[in-house]
Amino acid sequence: MALTLRLHLFFLLWVFNSSIILALESESAKSDSNSHEEESNKDYSLEATGSFDPIFKIQQTYLTVQVDELNSTNTPRAQDEKRRLLKELSRGHGKWGDQHPRKKLLDALFSYSRYFERNVPDVNRWRQLYNHVSSKHKRLLDRTISYTKKFDKAESLLRQNHLLCEDIVNEALNYYEIGRDELRKHIADSEKVGIVADKMSVSQSLKHIGRDWTDDGIDERNGAFPCILDSVQSLFPNRKDSKYKVLLPGSGLGRLGYEVAALGGFEVTNNEVSAFMNVMYRFIEAQNKRDAFQVYPFVDGWSHHVTQDDMFHQLSFPSMTMNNSNVALVEGDFTTVFKGSKDKFDIIITHFFIDTARNIMSYFETISSLLSPDGYWINFGPLLYGTGPWVQLTLDEILTVTEDMGFQFVDVPESCGSLTFPDKKVRNREAAYGNSPRALTKNAYHAQAWIARR
Template sequence: LHAFDRYQETAGAEIQRFEDLYRNVPKDHKRILERTIAYNKNFEEARSRIEINARLCKLIVNHGLEYYNITRAELSVFEKENEKTAKKPAHRSMVSQALKHMVRDYSPEGKPERDATFPYILSTISSELSPPPADSYSKGYKILLPGSALGGLAYDISLLGPHLHITTNEYSSAMNLAYRYISSSSVQTTPIIIHPYLETWSHARTRSSILRPVELYPPATTPGYQPPLLIEGDFTLSFHHQSSHYDMIATLFFIDTAQNLLSYLETIFNLLRPGGMWVNVGPLLYGTAPWLQLSKEEVVRVAEEVGFVFEES
């Protein structure tokens, strides 16, 4: 909540840092830059679009306060105390990542990435978990998606049929806040407009690619639609009471987030019922300070030692 609430200040501070650095450019170089590309206008262009993002961030905060039963006064007290002791401002990067995940999961711009990854999981579910008779939908199949982020994959799975009972899990509070908001916004008839690329100016082909707007379309629902159940928290700790509970666990861009990958593998194995399936899509792009950095071959060998039996797909 703090990071979303302070987004305009922290994102604006990053643009101000860029502008302060530009002051170091020699005057004769500035004349060339201003004459040819009007570089100085980029700062105000970015700030005006940060205001648009900030309006969405405030809506996310307001929804989060209501959902978690937190008062604005309580948040203000927390922010003041936290800002006294924090070495860095509220985590702007968390908000930036949440905005980019919105693009992946709920925008036309994110469709190529969805199309490159989602079908592997969707097709496996369709082929392996065929619908039972209509009168036994309530039994159906239990599917768990750890590392569910903004819930786009979970939503697409839910469209496969009411026989699939979906639980999602996400550790990041920023992702959970954004998901809680966007999954409640399906009544909107107009898209949500954001500018998700304002704070990183590297690797840009054009300036317009940094400043461009992206349209988000919240997930549409129909009467009787049952949304996935979100369990917030650490995947390895949040489901200890559900041993042998799930028919399938699907992981997308997830297993490389582990500090200890073996803990993930053991948790997945223990949560699956006998004969249950784990389907995984994603790279092994390890984050900061993981205890293990296994190759694909090593992941397979260790998973087999845990008890998995791999099938050709």
């Protein structure tokens, strides 16, 4: 490894020496009026598109060759978390039942394992319904657009997605140290009593790949991330030799956490309770090559497509690898898994998260407990409450309640949008979530952004 690094450093110095003159000439030729880009045109994606001067290219090359050293799974923090997790997942830990974390994990693996079986009946149903179409209309449809081939194409791509799901399951069995026989028995026992695999959760996990880890997701990420990253940087502008601790509960597939870590000076903890998301996260985390896998996230829905190619659109992932020693995933319930971590975090970021609570008050209490004195809570997201919430608060009620709990709201960067109230420090901007960029429909929110100091 040492020899390899020396070779990389030699290459770096050679390219730097051969390019620095060109870089300096390029810089001197720029006018002062063009020396600063407009804030609204920032691209906060780690694989941001556009051209860079040679110096930045050199830096990117250097980081790329350091993949083995930066892998987030090899850090002591990640290894400690894995030991904790495997202990919690053991059958002898706690009372066995539907809420046991191992049972939830096995349920998720069961669902991934049955992806094709749960989705192909939809295609067969469309085939059967097509039989009601008259022969005249069928001839027209097949002559002009080869309509019947659409069923075969959809079924073929569902099989491709299923192969990906099998890879995801295999990686999960390896990471969580679960034997294949245990999973087979769990599947057989579940199906024996009529339990069916969760088709929707697997489908949503596949679609989340597009949002977090493909080039197609850049528009959605840029709708939310700039506000959050600007907020983080404004709170801690001087981070040399610092490691401010940041927690992101409900982190999903984790891309935002890696963007925060890329700012430098932050130790990031992603946190997610969904076994479906965590299984996918572990699969992506294990990859060391960009765009090594393909997914067809929209093949299971036949509505809102401009073209057939849009429905069958292929996404390659991951667009970057999870190689950062300053990020670790903690699996579990946000309100319980961090017990014993009082006053630990300098920043807690809730991104499309607080409305997922059964009891939103417990979220507020946990945030207050985990933040260090004078720590900051950054929020960005909607108020789309799920089924069966115990408490459903309006935005102004949230502000009133949390202020009474001791939170003090501070100014929010203008990149977070316009003021929601003329007399309160809350901003809002439209943020899309879970869309195909080519779809005829759009799922978007007036996401609310605030920064509150404990």
